[in-house]
Amino acid sequence: MMVEALIAGAPVARAPAVAAAGWLLGASANPLIVAGMMDCGAAEAALDLARAARASFDHENAAAALADLDVMRQAGWLVVTPLEARALADCVLLVGSDVADFPSTPPPLAPERGRKVMRLAGDNLMARLGLLRALIGGRAITADPALAALAAALRAAHFAVVHWSAEEIPPLAIEMLCGMIETLNDTTRCFGLPQSGANNVAGVTQACAWKTGLPPRVTFARGRAEHDPWRLDAARMVVGGEADVVLWIGADLPPWAGRVRLISLVPATATLAPMPEVVIFTGRPGIDHHAILHDPGLGALTFQRAATPSAEIPPAAATLAAITGALAGEMASC
Amino acid sequence: MLTLITGGRVVDPAHGRDGTGEVWIEDERVIAPPGRAPDRRFDVPGCIVLAGGIDIHSHIAGANVNTARLLLPELHDGAMFAGAPPGELIGHLFAAMGYTMVVEPAISPHVALQAQRELAAIPFIDKAILGVIGNDDLCFRLIRAGETTALADYAARMLAGSGALGIKTINPGGAAAFRENARSFSLDDEVPRAGLSSRALIRALQGVVAALGIPHPLHLHCNNLGLPGNVETALATIAAAEGERLHLAHLQFYSYGREGPRKFSSAAPRLAAAVNAAPNITVDVGQVMFGQTVTISSDVLRQFGARGQASPRKWAILEAEGNGGGIVPYHYRRKNFFNAVQWATGLELFLLIHDPWRVFFTTDHPNGAPFTAYPDLLALLMDRDLRARWISEIPAEALAMTTLPELTREYDWPEIATMTRAAPARLLGLPDRGHLGVGARADIAIYRPQADKAAMFRNAALVFKDGELIMREGVAMKRHFGRAFAVRPGFDKAIESRLAAYYEEVFGVSHTAFDVAPEAIARNGKDPIESVPCLS
Numbered sequence: 001m002m003v004e005a006l007i008a009g010a011p012v013a014r015a016p017a018v019a020a021a022g023w024l025l026g027a028s029a030n031p032l033i034v035a036g037m038m039d040c041g042a043a044e045a046a047l048d049l050a051r052a053a054r055a056s057f058d059h060e061n062a063a064a065a066l067a068d069l070d071v072m073r074q075a076g077w078l079v080v081t082p083l084e085a086r087a088l089a090d091c092v093l094l095v096g097s098d099v100a101d102f103p104s105t106p107p108p109l110a111p112e113r114g115r116k117v118m119r120l121a122g123d124n125l126m127a128r129l130g131l132l133r134a135l136i137g138g139r140a141i142t143a144d145p146a147l148a149a150l151a152a153a154l155r156a157a158h159f160a161v162v163h164w165s166a167e168e169i170p171p172l173a174i175e176m177l178c179g180m181i182e183t184l185n186d187t188t189r190c191f192g193l194p195q196s197g198a199n200n201v202a203g204v205t206q207a208c209a210w211k212t213g214l215p216p217r218v219t220f221a222r223g224r225a226e227h228d229p230w231r232l233d234a235a236r237m238v239v240g241g242e243a244d245v246v247l248w249i250g251a252d253l254p255p256w257a258g259r260v261r262l263i264s265l266v267p268a269t270a271t272l273a274p275m276p277e278v279v280i281f282t283g284r285p286g287i288d289h290h291a292i293l294h295d296p297g298l299g300a301l302t303f304q305r306a307a308t309p310s311a312e313i314p315p316a317a318a319t320l321a322a323i324t325g326a327l328a329g330e331m332a333s334c
Numbered sequence: 335m336l337t338l339i340t341g342g343r344v345v346d347p348a349h350g351r352d353g354t355g356e357v358w359i360e361d362e363r364v365i366a367p368p369g370r371a372p373d374r375r376f377d378v379p380g381c382i383v384l385a386g387g388i389d390i391h392s393h394i395a396g397a398n399v400n401t402a403r404l405l406l407p408e409l410h411d412g413a414m415f416a417g418a419p420p421g422e423l424i425g426h427l428f429a430a431m432g433y434t435m436v437v438e439p440a441i442s443p444h445v446a447l448q449a450q451r452e453l454a455a456i457p458f459i460d461k462a463i464l465g466v467i468g469n470d471d472l473c474f475r476l477i478r479a480g481e482t483t484a485l486a487d488y489a490a491r492m493l494a495g496s497g498a499l500g501i502k503t504i505n506p507g508g509a510a511a512f513r514e515n516a517r518s519f520s521l522d523d524e525v526p527r528a529g530l531s532s533r534a535l536i537r538a539l540q541g542v543v544a545a546l547g548i549p550h551p552l553h554l555h556c557n558n559l560g561l562p563g564n565v566e567t568a569l570a571t572i573a574a575a576e577g578e579r580l581h582l583a584h585l586q587f588y589s590y591g592r593e594g595p596r597k598f599s600s601a602a603p604r605l606a607a608a609v610n611a612a613p614n615i616t617v618d619v620g621q622v623m624f625g626q627t628v629t630i631s632s633d634v635l636r637q638f639g640a641r642g643q644a645s646p647r648k649w650a651i652l653e654a655e656g657n658g659g660g661i662v663p664y665h666y667r668r669k670n671f672f673n674a675v676q677w678a679t680g681l682e683l684f685l686l687i688h689d690p691w692r693v694f695f696t697t698d699h700p701n702g703a704p705f706t707a708y709p710d711l712l713a714l715l716m717d718r719d720l721r722a723r724w725i726s727e728i729p730a731e732a733l734a735m736t737t738l739p740e741l742t743r744e745y746d747w748p749e750i751a752t753m754t755r756a757a758p759a760r761l762l763g764l765p766d767r768g769h770l771g772v773g774a775r776a777d778i779a780i781y782r783p784q785a786d787k788a789a790m791f792r793n794a795a796l797v798f799k800d801g802e803l804i805m806r807e808g809v810a811m812k813r814h815f816g817r818a819f820a821v822r823p824g825f826d827k828a829i830e831s832r833l834a835a836y837y838e839e840v841f842g843v844s845h846t847a848f849d850v851a852p853e854a855i856a857r858n859g860k861d862p863i864e865s866v867p868c869l870s
């Protein structure tokens with residue numbers, strides 16, 4: 001029989017480990033729940049638990065997601081889905097070196113226009129983005145011919161798409177790109193295509209929004225959900241000693257695993273060093289169990305059937321719900 | 335469990351019932367008096383006993399609604415989150431008002447899974463989505479080729495994949511025109527690259543609804559929403575329906591003339607007359623109420639144009655296959671001429687359209703106002719003195735552009751019960767709700783009349799869902815989860831291979847990637863979507 005859980009490194013059944021997790025969270029002054037890899041159902045369950053435990057909630061990849069979000073929620077933006085970009089874009093500007101190449105085949109819904117794919121990357125990226133924006137804004141500046149040609153292509157396009165990754169370029173660059181896109185829409189169509197981050201951070205952000213009205217980096221410390229991108233940064237809270245107990249859900253342990261009392265919901269494949277206080281083995285989304293995940297290629301949440309369904313390893317959502325139940329029992333007995 | 339509700343005034347217009355009487359419930363259903371003693375009994379003398387409320391058009395879930403949440407974190411203090419509260423609060427606040435079902439009316443097939451998952455997490459109420467088509471290239475191709483049957487098959491396949499209760503079309507052709515850099519789009523404008531007018535799209539989709547036997551008529555968001563003089567578009571659209579069933583969503587937003595010094599006026603009397611004269615037409619109002627809100631619409635053309643009026647000054651425009659969407663926060667102000675005209679226009683429509691079976695109670699939540707404004711709006715409809723007080727606070731120059739001060743009608747309880755219960759159930763094809771006859775689902779709202787009518791509607795005295803007491807004076811008594819509803823018209827499976835080929839060519843993905851699997855939204859293993867029969 002497979003090992004269900006570990007307490008202090010010793011194999012135990014799932015139930016005592018769930019009880020121990022509930023006890024640790026209940027006794028914590030400042031509990032924190034952090035998503036590494038997490039499906040949307042687990043995010044819903046984690047937020048229920050966070051509310052019950054008056055805990056904070058973050059996602060390991062939230063920083064980049066919030067960088068994109070900050071541009072939207074400070075000024076606004078015009079964006080496009082990846083499928084629409086594929087179907088219709090006649091001009092694609094790839095910004096930075098992280099985003100993948102875009103097929104240069106003509107857009108299926110307007111093939112006669114062809115498709116021009118350009119990349120702006122390398123040294124002085126910020127400075128060149130600034131120049132590009134100025135060129136698009138019609139400012140009389142001298143720029144190198146390559147940059148001028150890029151601006152001309154964007155202006156001449158019927159439906160241009162600007163693709164970037166917030167993992168790579170700084171928030172100010174995203175802001176400049178969005179400002180440039182806005183200007184282009186005075187005369188033609190142009191849209192941003194932010195690359196969604198790793199580990200289902202886009203899906204978790206969506207679930208967090210429908211559960212709480214807010215993106216990750218939320219806390220229920222005062223009963224209701226509050227959001228603070230800086231204060232509720234999990235890595236900062238752990239390194240700064242603010243969080244005393246962390247519940248982590250991921251494919252592997254977090255980089256700061258040794259610095260805090262840790263409860264881990266991880267698959268059996270995870271490397272357990274340093275050994276967390278409590279480990280509850282958990283299914284892999286879309287592999288061991290069905291899952292709702294954000295599909296970056298589709299730009300939407302999709303349902304992924306279990307590749308090799310396992311009834312023995314529960315999904316994180318079920319374990320999180322069990323911990324919420326254990327916590328409720330904990331509180332009732334106080 | 336046998337339950338008796340007694341002593342209240344039972345208002346059940348579906349059965350012509352209005353008087354003091356009893357309602358018996360056994361388990362989930364209303365039953366005939368059984369000749370046995372009840373297990374529990376609720377004496378509600380002086381109270382009004384209605385079926386649970388049904389909202390046919392409120393934006394409560396899906397990617398656009400969620401973007402609105404993410405756009406406005408600073409407006410999340412207080413209950414309404416600027417009009418896009420989280421799901422838990424939506425369920426609670428609707429149920430407290432005595433609503434037991436809400437339709438989310440604008441879900442593109444590619445994002446149906448998210449919408450259904452969000453809805454599944456909303457407690458207390460039943461729900462449904464309307465699936466959006468009419469701005470998608472495949473729809474254009476099939477219509478242009480005259481492939482009527484394939485178009486119906488395509489629509490039926492979309493409904494099946496999304497789990498939708500009906501078909502919505504949003505500024506049909508307008509989003510496609512937006513992609514091609516259009517800045518405006520009207521009923522007889524040609525959709526660029528498609529060679530079709532909006533009129534032709536509407537007619538074709540009405541034909542689809544009829545051919546598939548979908549109980550809910552085509553749910554139409556018209557062209558030119560929000561623009562001065564757009565009453566001409568609405569009138570032309572009613573005429574374009576040629577006597578076939580058509581539902582015009584949030585009519586208030588296309589009821590504007592160009593009269594007066596500011597070239598903006600209410601044209602509600604003309605439009606109400608046209609609705610009164612066209613029995614094939616149903617409408618919901620989309621009333622504006624004053625305060626902060628956020629507009630959430632898949633009419634990307636309109637939202638792009640409206641982003642300059644954003645308050646606070648930010649917005650999100652999404653360009654997507656089919657319909658995208660736009661999120662623009664907005665503050666309706668009592669002292670603003672235009673907003674005051676809009677407010678008066680909606681009330682004129684309510685008061686001038688005679689038949690409560692054909693005019694539906696909405697604020698197009700949250701576009702005209704968050705649904706939490708319903709209690710105030712219901713009170714305004716039932717009380718002309720209250721209306722007069724509100725009227726006295728809006729600018730005189732706005733009032734001069736409307737007939738509202740002359741209107742003395744007050745809605746009575748049977749009319750309220752028709753508009754918010756019996757008629758919506760009939761419009762959606764749900765025979766076991768919206769009424770209190772034997773066999774009805776035991777969704778019941780009981781209101782305690784008081785001087786402050788809005789307070790009465792905000793927190794119903796008692797609310798039953800599926801026979802369980804879920805709310806008492808706004809306090810949750812029992813956590814309960816409803817279900818979603820969908821139609822499942824049959825279709826020729828040949829459409830699958832056509833869709834597969836089309837999706838591979840245009841999007842490079844499988845068309846089945848977007849389907850809503852029951853396992854994806856099930857709670858506790860129960861079938862999450864109940865089928866609603868189509869008309870034969």
Ligand SMILES: [Zn+2]
Pocket residue numbers: 391393439440583584698701
């Ligand atoms: Zn609407």
